[in-house]
Amino acid sequence: MALELLDHMDTAIDLSDPSSALDLANIRFQLIRLEDTITFHLIERVQFPLNAAIYDPDLLPIPNSNLALPPNLSLADYMLSETERLHSLVRRYDAPDEYPFFPQVLQRPMMAPLRYPKILHENNVNVNSIIKDKYIKEILPEACRDFGRTDRGETKENYGSAATCDIACLQALSRRIHFGKYVAESKFRKETDRFVALIKAEDRTGIDAAITDAKVEQKVLERLRLKAKTYGTDPSTANDGTDTGKINIDAVVKMYAQVVIPLTKVVEVEYLMQRLKGTEWE
Numbered sequence: 001m002a003l004e005l006l007d008h009m010d011t012a013i014d015l016s017d018p019s020s021a022l023d024l025a026n027i028r029f030q031l032i033r034l035e036d037t038i039t040f041h042l043i044e045r046v047q048f049p050l051n052a053a054i055y056d057p058d059l060l061p062i063p064n065s066n067l068a069l070p071p072n073l074s075l076a077d078y079m080l081s082e083t084e085r086l087h088s089l090v091r092r093y094d095a096p097d098e099y100p101f102f103p104q105v106l107q108r109p110m111m112a113p114l115r116y117p118k119i120l121h122e123n124n125v126n127v128n129s130i131i132k133d134k135y136i137k138e139i140l141p142e143a144c145r146d147f148g149r150t151d152r153g154e155t156k157e158n159y160g161s162a163a164t165c166d167i168a169c170l171q172a173l174s175r176r177i178h179f180g181k182y183v184a185e186s187k188f189r190k191e192t193d194r195f196v197a198l199i200k201a202e203d204r205t206g207i208d209a210a211i212t213d214a215k216v217e218q219k220v221l222e223r224l225r226l227k228a229k230t231y232g233t234d235p236s237t238a239n240d241g242t243d244t245g246k247i248n249i250d251a252v253v254k255m256y257a258q259v260v261i262p263l264t265k266v267v268e269v270e271y272l273m274q275r276l277k278g279t280e281w282e
């Protein structure tokens with residue numbers, strides 16, 4: 001059972017049932033669930049300082065290894081790529097909602113392949129390199145920034161723990177952002193003629209406007225602020241003013257406003273730009 005779980009992590013959406021997988025309300029329910037996953041993983045990560053050395057191979061080089069590693073790996077990259085190497089052996093990346101950060105390390109699964117029905121159109125959209133870059137350069141510095149605490153500096157003893165938390169954060173962010181493909185497919189099937197015209201005109205701005213729902217985005221940010229405040233506060237000290245909070249609430253909202261939502265929409269647009277390939281509309 002445990003091995004099966006890795007194939008499909010905690011997505012309750014039934015990717016084997018096209019009507020469920022493309023029901024926009026169901027997809028949005030999954031995106032809401034992933035808000036909790038991402039927020040809790042970030043709360044775990046920010047218990048440690050930024051520990052910038054784990055993202056810099058010059059500051060903290062990986063000892064020689066007999067593994068065929070990508071060159072010039074940071075500790076964080078080493079731990080993420082080796083996690084992906086292991087998980088690929090149990091078919092994690094056969095799942096249509098899982099995207100690797102290091103495709104070059106994936107191994108042939110040691111278990112029989114699972115048959116997933118074809119729901120999404122063939123595409124090569126993978127924005128994980130952008131996700132990781134923004135996570136390291138924008139999200140973490142903001143989330144780990146001192147807020148009401150003394151300067152925590154670097155904690156060398158937590159390098160491995162911080163990198164382990166990063167893996168959970170990055171994998172959850174990747175799944176949430178690449179879920180944009182199911183959103184885009186759902187919208188394409190609802191308004192096919194509209195999107196066919198925009199795609200044929202290569203009108204990315206028009207496609208972005210067509211897939212944007214400002215009201216939904218606003219609700220996402222309002223809900224995130226409430227969740228970060230609630231999950232990040234010790235309920236036993238919430239009202240006596242002593243709770244310093246476990247997470248920088250503004251950082252969680254900024255993460256969604258400046259990275260998660262914009263990149264989800266990039267995935268939607270780029271997926272749709274590939275949607276007509278090999279179809280009668282091409």
Ligand SMILES: C=C(O[C@@H]1C=C(C(=O)O)C=C[C@H]1O)C(=O)O
Binds near residue numbers: 180212216260
């Ligand atoms: C994901 C969707 O598409 C867009 C992206 C959103 C997001 O990333 O939260 C929300 C609304 C849309 O602008 C959606 O319509 O639900």
